[in-house]
Amino acid sequence: MRNIDEFSITQAVLGSLEGCKDARLKEVLAALVRHLHDFAREVRLTEAELMQGIDFLTAVGQKCDDKRQEFVLLSDTLGLSMLTVALNHARPAGATQATVFGPFHVEDAPRMEQGDDIAGGAPGEPLDVDVCVCALDGTPIPDAEVDVWQADEQGLYDVQIPALGQQRRARAVMRTDAEGRLRFRSIVPTAYPIPTDGPVGRMLVATGRHPWRPAHVHFMVKAPGYQTLITHVFRDADPYLDSDVVFGVRDSLVARFDKKEVQGARRLDFRFVMAPRES
Template sequence: MRNIDEFNITRAVLQSLEGCDDPRLQEIMGALVRHLHDFAREVRLTEAELMRGIAFLTAAGQKCDDKRQELILLSDTLGLSMLAVALNNARPAGATEATVFGPFHVHDAPRMEQGDDIAAGAPGEPLDVELCVCALDGTPIPHAEVDVWQADEQGLYDVQIPALGSRRRARAVMKADVEGRLRFRSIVPRAYPIPTDGPVGEMLVATGRHPWRPAHVHFMVKAAGYQTLITHVFRAGDPYLDSDVVFGVRNSLVASFDGDAQGRRRLDLRLVLAPLEP
């Protein structure tokens, strides 16, 4: 198409996608083009602003490596990650709710056993965790795989500490027993700011937002015949529960980390998995 102007350019780009042989890709790209063009027209985007946006995305990509994912942070802080979770993780009543995955999961977490201390030297107040993985009707799910990870009392994950190298701490992959139960030791989570030394941090400052996440522990639970659960458990009373920078808090995921009769902190959980859809 010739003689492109601010109105007919959208149609021209959409026509260029008509040869796409992947219907879903064509649907996604078409919607993306329409919304991007409508956005630019609505705000009367200047060329200088466009280039500044491109520079921001370039810097975000350059900040990424095998230990840091700035683009996940961007998606999280814009609410896009949580929106995708909400769109794709509808669960039946009674199932534990899902929330954002976050950028700090790793695929080489150590395998540990019942009763182990997953903190592995990470600083923090000791915490005893006991959880049960079960189905909607309360039936225990035997031998479910439970992947756990969290920050230390300084608000740092192991992958953020160069001195640790490849050594892992405050994370583990474990198996529930035949009754769906899992017991392990860890440390009490603390609120922490997401990394602010990159473009996402600059965006938060520019838009008057704080970088803090409420204290939480991550869980990913897998079992044959059930939907994989990716969730957090948040510490009750945390001051950032109502202003989580990544919008991940759900009331059902807030739990007590109070002390027991001996003064040790405890977390008792019931993680309920939804069955796979037939």
């Protein structure tokens, strides 16, 4: 591997991977090397720009902790997250579409029951939610696990509010009844900006992009024999539906949050159609 130039170095690096016994690892790393080297040659990457990129990625890592995942934000805002979803979660016609997971899910969400108020004191206009989980043929799926989480009316998730500590609000894990239905109360979601106090925020400013996500509620639905569904339900007429900073909106996931005439709360009705695991 002597006398390597700007073209022969790619093959030299690829050759160094020949001893890799993990076929998938070798495939992924080899493709990464080829594309990285082609990228550097295409833009004539300078040493200063390389160091700037390394500093940026270092800052992304330093911004990560148990409540903040800056690398997820980076992946989301570059469209990589949604590209991966599209590659890995193709579903048959009629099944509810998947979208990005996002960085604010937690594993210790409280377990709640039918009819509970999951807001837990989070500020926002009351919202009554009535969802149905069913198979492609419309058969209800009882005892499906439904994990729900959302931001409050100020655009903040509970994990973004230091004063809350380990208190969880506007999130819960529940199960559908014998008819595949789940009813609970929460709050109306509002549009919010992703965190911009880190390197990803600086990237958005530098590229002239806004940081806003349209109003939505996260859902993760699990049932034996079906693919796990990770998705959002977006509020209709939101001004950011066509410019979501993480590219996650799908027409089929946009729903009306209607105002009730009597109780005053808004209402969301939605049907989640699960794809069988084998598909």
